[in-house]
Amino acid sequence: MSLRERIHAVAGTETLPLLIFLGLVFLAFSLATPLFLTGANLRSMAFQMPVLGLLTLAMLVPILSGGLNLAIIYQANISGLALAWTLIQFGGPDAGIGAFILGVTLAVLVGALSGAVMGAVVAYVGAHPILVSLAMMIFLRGLGEFLTRGGDISGFPEFVNILGHGSLAGIPVPMIIFILAAIVWHIMLKRTRHGFSVYMVGSNIKASEYSGIHTRKTLVTIYAISGVICAIAGIVMAARFNSVRVGHGEALLLVTVLACFLGGIDPFGGFGRVLPVAIALIILQALSSGLNLIGANQHLSTAVWGLFLIAVMALRWVGLRWRSRQRKGT
Template sequence: MPKLTERVNHTFGREVLGLLGLFALTLVAFGLASPQFLSAANFNSIAFQLPDLGLLTLAMLAPIMANGINLAIIAIANLSGLTLAWILNMNGGPDAGVVAFVVGVGAALAVGGASGAAMGATIAYFGAHPILASLAMMIFLKGLGEFLTRGGDISGFPDFLREFGHGAILGIPVPMLVLIAAAILWHVLLARTRHGFAVAMIGSNPRASEYSGVPVKRSITLLYALSGMMCALAGIVMLTRFNSVRVGHGDALLLVTVLACFLGGVDPFGGFGRVAPVFVSLIILQTLSSGLNLLGANQHLSTAVWGLFLVAVMVLRSGTPMLRGLFESVKK
């Protein structure tokens, strides 16, 4: 058992087992409080709701690991969704075929990647602060989206898109399968490739990374480009789920993605982060929201509870070294 624990810690991060314990505690607490909580229908609902937040959180994870941030994740997702919607409408709208959808998905990913690359280049080559660069990109893309849509929704898509947004394979919702595949890809990218190693080094010390031969500017640009493409994937999933596109879709999720990253053990100052703990933290947050809804709590209470979670995580992280030092001093 100790060897298995050590292997899990080494592969997925030391936070995983603790978060799984917290998840189990959450299941027990809400299972006792509400008989409907442990039903298949409730878990199916959680699986359908999780992918939007999950994909956006993955897009936020990588920049934070590099001691940056991407405040434009929602705006990039929505503009990418608008790109797909425009191509579908240009090719018949409800009568558009699979080819138009594939072309639209490619264009949406290209828009997301280009938006992220422009933001990353501004940070890497012009020295702009990540907060300011991503905030400027968010305002620009949101304004552009409002201009193109006149503040309204775009709808009227082919029926086969409903299978992507609401269908299931072997009982697992298709959007959830997309999230799982994206999480695996992100884990491999950040933990098993030279680019992932470069991201961690840049987050720890960008100047030392440059002296070590790491292409810092190129890596940062690529990092934000990949983050933008993950945002685009989230925008595509949201389009298939809601069967419409609007500039304001998902606005409330921005800060929750940051919370999920920190709850999953990502260092807010960069240099460290794992996908698996963040994935588990996402499940915990969505489970909390679902459990509170079943208990009849207001939706805003879920947001308040998420905020308390973030405060508790910060207190525990800052207090653990202090308690360890106090214990060692008493032991001496």
């Protein structure tokens, strides 16, 4: 086996271009500013990325199935609101660990229920996922604004801050949560029957039905699991901001879609892996942090992200053409 074949076997063809870009981004910013590779900046990146990462994982599986979940931000916020409400009912800053566990359980149930409702409508009514998730997004936003009167809910116990600002063995707790979620996602997609069904449904839902896959059950499960990871993101956001507000993270919705496409997820479903998406998230965070350190306008990072997506697509196209010629030559 040649070196190129070994690299492809380990990293995958969609991962190699991202690793190249990751190295170039780190090299460029390390030369541009000595602050980029400092422990303080890398630690800051590790605290900032997990919320976007968790929301991206919530977006990933619906896209793999050929759908989309536009409600992820508001599922996260309404789940965080469920946690906040529980803590407030049990004394706010004086609430104990039991109240927190109850609040987390309620938050996860709210996220799962909102996702399951979307999945059921998509599966049994046949409505398009974009329309269904858009309707859920509007509903959850209105419900959240009604419950909070458009304001924030704050006043959590001190130990909740650990989830947003704490570290374990030098690794930020939010990053640990994201890594564990990514590992679970990878195992679910690659090692379980449900993961196989997700890819099959995304590739061809009619063929999946003929092959004996319970496509309706699969779709309901997909969106329910997406809701669960949204709830986890909402809990981390509540701990990071020490408050819950309906509008937290609104700007991240399109970035999650961008991260999925950068990570090689087929926009039509049926193909994609977790590892390339995780690398894409690191690149996006590095671009944002690097531009901030060199004093660039914060809005410039959005434009750079778009150019980066174009560059990655161009590099993949070149790679496909090159491999095609290699096969013809052999």
